[in-house]
Amino acid sequence: MPELPEVEVVRAGLARWVIGARVDAVEVLHPRVVRWHEAGPVDFAARLTGAVVRDVARRGKFLWIELDTGEALLAHLGMSGQLVLQPPGAEAERHLRVRISLDDGGSLSSEARGRDLRFVDQRMFGGLDVVPLVPTADGGPGGRGGADPGVWTPSGPWLPPQVAHIARDPLDPTLDEKALVARWRRRRTGVKRALLDQTLVSGVGNIYADEALWRARLHYARPTDAMTGPGVRRLLVAVREVMAGALAKGGTSFDSLYVNVNGESGYFDRSLAVYGREGLPCPRCGTPIRRDKFMNRSSYYCPRDQPRPRAGRW
DNA sequence: AGACCAACCTGCTGGC
DNA sequence: TGCCAGCAGGTTGGTC
Numbered sequence A: 001m002p003e004l005p006e007v008e009v010v011r012a013g014l015a016r017w018v019i020g021a022r023v024d025a026v027e028v029l030h031p032r033v034v035r036w037h038e039a040g041p042v043d044f045a046a047r048l049t050g051a052v053v054r055d056v057a058r059r060g061k062f063l064w065i066e067l068d069t070g071e072a073l074l075a076h077l078g079m080s081g082q083l084v085l086q087p088p089g090a091e092a093e094r095h096l097r098v099r100i101s102l103d104d105g106g107s108l109s110s111e112a113r114g115r116d117l118r119f120v121d122q123r124m125f126g127g128l129d130v131v132p133l134v135p136t137a138d139g140g141p142g143g144r145g146g147a148d149p150g151v152w153t154p155s156g157p158w159l160p161p162q163v164a165h166i167a168r169d170p171l172d173p174t175l176d177e178k179a180l181v182a183r184w185r186r187r188r189t190g191v192k193r194a195l196l197d198q199t200l201v202s203g204v205g206n207i208y209a210d211e212a213l214w215r216a217r218l219h220y221a222r223p224t225d226a227m228t229g230p231g232v233r234r235l236l237v238a239v240r241e242v243m244a245g246a247l248a249k250g251g252t253s254f255d256s257l258y259v260n261v262n263g264e265s266g267y268f269d270r271s272l273a274v275y276g277r278e279g280l281p282c283p284r285c286g287t288p289i290r291r292d293k294f295m296n297r298s299s300y301y302c303p304r305d306q307p308r309p310r311a312g313r314w
Numbered sequence B: 001a002g003a004c005c006a007a008c009c010t011g012c013t014g015g016c
Numbered sequence C: 001t002g003c004c005a006g007c008a009g010g011t012t013g014g015t016c
Helices: A004-018 A043-049 A179-187 A193-195 A206-215 A231-248
Strands: A022-028 A053-059 A060-069 A069-074 A083-087 A097-103 A117-122 A128-131 A291-296 A297-301
Touching: A004 A053, A004 A060, A004 A083, A022 A043, A043 A128, A083 A193, A097 A128, A179 A231, A193 A206, A193 A231, A206 A231, A206 A297
Parallel strands: none
Antiparallel strands: A022 A097, A053 A060, A060 A069, A069 A128, A083 A117, A097 A117, A291 A297
8 A cells, every 4th residue: 555655655754753752662463564573462462561762764664763772662554554653542443563652751742642552454455674784885774764755864774684685765865866777778678667566666656656657658668778878867857757746745545444544545546647547538648548457567558649669869 | 596476364345 | 144255565496
C-alpha cells in the first residue's frame, strides 16, 4: 500500500508527536510481525522498554525511530501496515499487532501525552524490528528528520543494516543523479521494472510508477538501455512531480487501509491520472485508460500517449 | 551480476 | 446463500 509519500507522511507525524517520549511497555499481539527480530518477541519488547525516542528517519519505504540506547525501532509497512497514535483506552483495532505504550514524562504536547503507538497490519507483509544503527559509507540515512513532510533535516550517518542496500529516493537532495542515470542506462530491463527496483532508486511503488510513466509519456516496457541521459532525467522529474504532489495532499488512500498517525486518509487519489482508472478517459487526450497484467500486478497507461516501445534511442 | 518470478498473508469483490 | 477465482499500495529469496 504505502509508497514514499505515504511513508513520509507517517514519518513526519511520528517526528512531530513522539520525539522525547519514553517507551513504557510493549505488547506483541502477533509474533509474525516481529519475525525479522531473530531473538524473538520477548527480546524485542525488552530492548524497547525504557528507551527514549530521539528522532525518526526514513530511507525509501523503510522508516525507523532512533532511540537513546543506540538502537532503533525499524518499521516497514508492507502492503497494509499502519502506525497510529491512540489514547491507551481506545478500542483495539481489528488487526492490531503491536502496542507500544509511550510515556512522555510531561514533556510532550497534550495531544501525544500517554499515547499508544500501534502497529496495525491486515496482511502482515510489513513488520517491526529493533536493530543497531551502524555507520555507513554513503553519509547518512537519506531520510528526513524534521516534523514537516519532506523537509530535509539530516540525521546522523548511520543506518539499520537491513536498509543498507536501499538506494536514495528521488526527493533526496543528496541523490547522485549522474551515477543513477549511468546505472539506469547500463540496465537491460524495462523502465517500470527499473522504477520499482529499490536498489536503483527507492520509494517508487506501483501507483507512482504508473503515474510518473504517464506524465513522462513512456510505456512501462520501454527498455532502459535504449534511453538517453536526458530521457532518464525527464522521467526522474516526472517521478518528483508526482511524489511532491502526493506529499502535499497527505498521500494516496483508496480506503481506510492507508492513514497517517492520526488515522486520517490522504486525498491524492483524486489527482491520479491513470492508476485504478481502467476504461476512464486519459486526462490529456481522452483515450480510455488501459490495464495490462505486468509483473504479477496491474499497469495502467494511456495507449495513445504511451505507445508500445519501438526500436531507437529516445 | 543481473533478471525475473513465486511466495509470504488476509480480506474483499464479483461471477457462477 | 455459498464457493472460488481474482485482486490489493511490497519485499524477499531462490532459480536461471
